[in-house]
Amino acid sequence: MNCPFCDHPKSHKHGKTSKGSQRYRCASCRRTFTETFDTLYYRRQVTPEQVEMILQAHAEGSSLRGLSRIGKRAYGTVVDIVRAARYKAQLGHNEEVQAVECAQITGDEMWSFVKKSKNDVVQKI
Ligand SMILES: [Zn+2]
Structure with a gap:
């Protein structure tokens, strides 16, 4: 097993x-x-099976609260698993997808921000 820190090929069992x-x-x-x-x-x-079930169901559109109820796991656990998977996926994407040559770019979403002046804020009473 390679060391995850230095990639050295030799590691020994070191207790539990x-x-x-x-x-x-x-x-x-x-x-x-x-x-x-x-x-x-x-x-x-x-368990890895439960993690995979949560991620599969999330990918198919199940709600996080629903997954929490069905899987009998805390909502925070479900959210954390989905966030960790998203982070790992992003790292993998960033590593694999680099210097892609393209002639055309298509966007399917555009966000904009409209600044609001302080004086225009409606006060709630
Ligand atoms: Zn090492």
Whole structure:
């Protein structure tokens, strides 16, 4: 198993974590890590199957509160899993999609901001 910190190919078993998963130690930088380090499953009490179910259902349009009720997980847990997946996906996208040559660009959304002067703000009574 390669070290996630320095990519050194040699690591040794280094006891277990408090949750019982195998801990490894890099022979080069001597830092410790687990198999799930830097994945969506790292330090979660949710099984990989549940994480995949939540993400699949979210991709199909289920509401986060609905997923929380059906999966019997806290709303914050569901939101955190979706956010972590989004972050990982963005990193993967940024790494893979670079220097794309294109002749034309099409936009499907445009946002604008209209500044409001302080005096125009309606006061709620
Ligand atoms: Zn290392």
